Amino acid sequence: MSNPVLKKNKNSREFIEEIKENVKPIIDEVIKPNAEIIDREGKFPRENFLALAKEGWTSVTLPKKWGGLDLGYVGFSAVAEEIGRVDASTGLVFAMHVAAAQFINLFGYEEQKERWFLKIREGALGTFSISEKATGGHVWYSLSQAERDGDFYILNAEKSFTTSGGQSDFYVFQTRSANSNDPSEQSFFIVNGHSNGITAKPWNALGVRGNHSGPLTFENVQVHKQDLLNAKAGDPDASGGLLGLNAVWLGVAQGALDAAIKHVKKTVHKDFNRSLADYQVIRQKLAEVKIKISGLRAWQYELARYHDEILASGGSLLPLATEVSELKVQATELADFAARVAMDVAGGYGYINGIFERLYRDARGGIPMAPSNNLAREQIGKQLVGLPLELWELGK
Structure with missing residues (x-):
């Protein structure tokens, strides 16, 4: 087992790109080639997870004393985005694992960390x-x-x-x-x-x-x-785990755009000797997806840096929960939008079993995931107008 050595400033864009470059071999050589069979057979991505664990990525937020990479939520976001770009299933497994491990990191006792973090470094898988x-x-x-x-x-x-x-x-x-x-x-x-x-x-x-x-x-x-963990209702790092999931859906959106670009550039209408990329309407559809991704990516990493700053200062992440929920709504709906555009520009080929229809099906999964987008909007709206969330009152 080995850990990647990163040299860039953690607050720089280059740091994020360095993380992505370090995880890229696993993405290209292991996770991407497995994506089709995982979808077709409903196969659990154990091989993908173990490949990530071998290089320390499944311990991305954990302290170095336990073999972790200590790359915080910025590192978590970067890796989750890259995995989501090629396989949403592996991305969700990874994100939920890191969230569970980070929960123990935040609310566990030293004895609990000693028992589990070394196992995680060796390939143990966790979840909520x-x-x-x-x-x-x-x-x-x-x-x-x-x-x-x-x-x-x-x-x-x-x-x-x-x-x-x-x-x-x-x-x-x-x-x-x-x-x-x-x-x-x-x-x-x-x-x-x-x-x-x-x-x-x-x-x-x-x-x-x-x-x-x-x-x-x-x-x-x-x-x-x-x-028993040293946590109670109101303490949990729900925003941090959700932030990682948001990065997965951002990656799904990017994956859909990548597939669409590749398809329109190589597909040529022989009668007019034009590729699909030569049609303005198609270029504009792709540009709209790209613009939305760029805006959301900036928000994703700004929030990730803010999470890391708060933890470094010993503060609570709970006040960020609403903003991360806002991001969740946009990230999941962007993934769905990007997948629909990709299927649209692919024409009839989009409906054949393959990457476009798989992306379309995968992208739908984020919208009902907790908090569902309908529920998130309801909670955000209540907070805006000063109404109580009524989380517990009706059940007492």
């Missing part, structure tokens, strides 16, 4: 298990509740969408706190993914078919008290 079928997109609200049994907690829950479900070596698991009648009092556990009582149901979806984000059942799963 939060959403529950009973509360839908209200992922902050758990109906499940931990039960205390001596030095152990007993977990019972039906989680609705858990990326890497059934594939992860550990889950950061959210549930209501034991012996509490207040739904806003929540506990977060590190659950060994190989524990007895964890059952994953098959994942068969329209797009992102390799991320295995299906239902996950926890039935009388025992977790020792040493695996």
